[in-house]
Amino acid sequence: MRSKTKSVSSKAPSQRMLRIGELIRHKLSELLSRGEIHDDVLASHVITIPEVRLTPDLKLATVYVMPLGGNDVKPVIEALARNKKFIRSEVAAALNLRYAPDLRFREDETFEEATRIDRLLDSERVRRDVEKKD
Numbered sequence: 001m002r003s004k005t006k007s008v009s010s011k012a013p014s015q016r017m018l019r020i021g022e023l024i025r026h027k028l029s030e031l032l033s034r035g036e037i038h039d040d041v042l043a044s045h046v047i048t049i050p051e052v053r054l055t056p057d058l059k060l061a062t063v064y065v066m067p068l069g070g071n072d073v074k075p076v077i078e079a080l081a082r083n084k085k086f087i088r089s090e091v092a093a094a095l096n097l098r099y100a101p102d103l104r105f106r107e108d109e110t111f112e113e114a115t116r117i118d119r120l121l122d123s124e125r126v127r128r129d130v131e132k133k134d
Helices: 015-033 073-082 084-095 110-121 124-133
Strands: 047-054 060-067 102-107
Touching (some): 015 047, 015 084, 073 102, 084 102
Antiparallel strands (some): 047 060
């Protein structure tokens, strides 16, 4: 019997969620690299899609995006949202699922987080603590 106190978000994604997320990521990358999404904002940016996360019921896919250089994130996300209907139909055709997941686009913050951690590790305070232990 499952415990009702355990939240769904603490569970690791299933193999199916990961596989479908990768298929969505590859299809989106293909659409963007081939210029199949006709939008001036998207055409003027090189966009990276590092990850796609799905809900356990596979009905919602969160697509993390980052334009090259990290500039103009908001306009790129708005352009993707404007073209969501076309993107979803293309993804649905590629996935062959009963229901195509709804797509939402978010800024990928992993690069910023990695930079913050690097700065923290390079700080004088951390360096001083590491040298004390030696």
